[in-house]
Amino acid sequence: MAISKLEFRGGHVxxxxxxxxxxxxxxxxxxxHLDGYSDLLDWAALTGVVDTPERFALRSAADxxxxxxxxxxxxxxxxxxxxxxxxxxxxxxxxxxxxxxxRAATRRRLRSDGDRxxxxxxxxxxxxxxxRIVIAAVELCTAVAPSAIRACGDTECGWLFLDASPRxxxxxxxxxxxxxxxxxxxxxxxxxxxxxxATKT
Ligand SMILES: [Zn+2]
Numbered sequence: 001m002a003i004s005k006l007e008f009r010g011g012h013v014x015x016x017x018x019x020x021x022x023x024x025x026x027x028x029x030x031x032x033h034l035d036g037y038s039d040l041l042d043w044a045a046l047t048g049v050v051d052t053p054e055r056f057a058l059r060s061a062a063d064x065x066x067x068x069x070x071x072x073x074x075x076x077x078x079x080x081x082x083x084x085x086x087x088x089x090x091x092x093x094x095x096x097x098x099x100x101x102x103r104a105a106t107r108r109r110l111r112s113d114g115d116r117x118x119x120x121x122x123x124x125x126x127x128x129x130x131x132r133i134v135i136a137a138v139e140l141c142t143a144v145a146p147s148a149i150r151a152c153g154d155t156e157c158g159w160l161f162l163d164a165s166p167r168x169x170x171x172x173x174x175x176x177x178x179x180x181x182x183x184x185x186x187x188x189x190x191x192x193x194x195x196x197x198a199t200k201t
Pocket of ligand 1: 157
């Protein structure tokens, strides 16, 4: 499926990145939307991780350094799995995420522009999208309780979301989709039971 068809239900860019794998809980349907470095760039452009000039520059850089682009993609995918594991209860992954953050930080510096100081890459590179994602992920981890990042109640769906609901009781990545499917299943089970009892009596 093309990246442009991907739905964004995670509520935060780092969580959306984890959701570039769909149907994690159903191996028969699992889809990894990051099939090539260009998919990573498409995704990064759609989510605002890179802007349009950066996207074109990185596209050109990837075309000229395919092996490096392949390595940057596999590193980004590894980061994605570390984030997924960390947010689904594997606390040991915090160390791996910390390491990725540390590496990203070495590729950045503080710059100033007039009266403004900002934290940015020393130079745009193939690793920049993943660097920005891990920095956003660490910012998220330190801003919200771990329990605010949750998995969809449909275990086959497997998507994560940042629960920003006032009562912290969001259950589904999408009420209209996964929530509705669960309602239909419940209704189906309920409507079958009385019939089964009726045939016995
Ligand atoms: Zn879901």
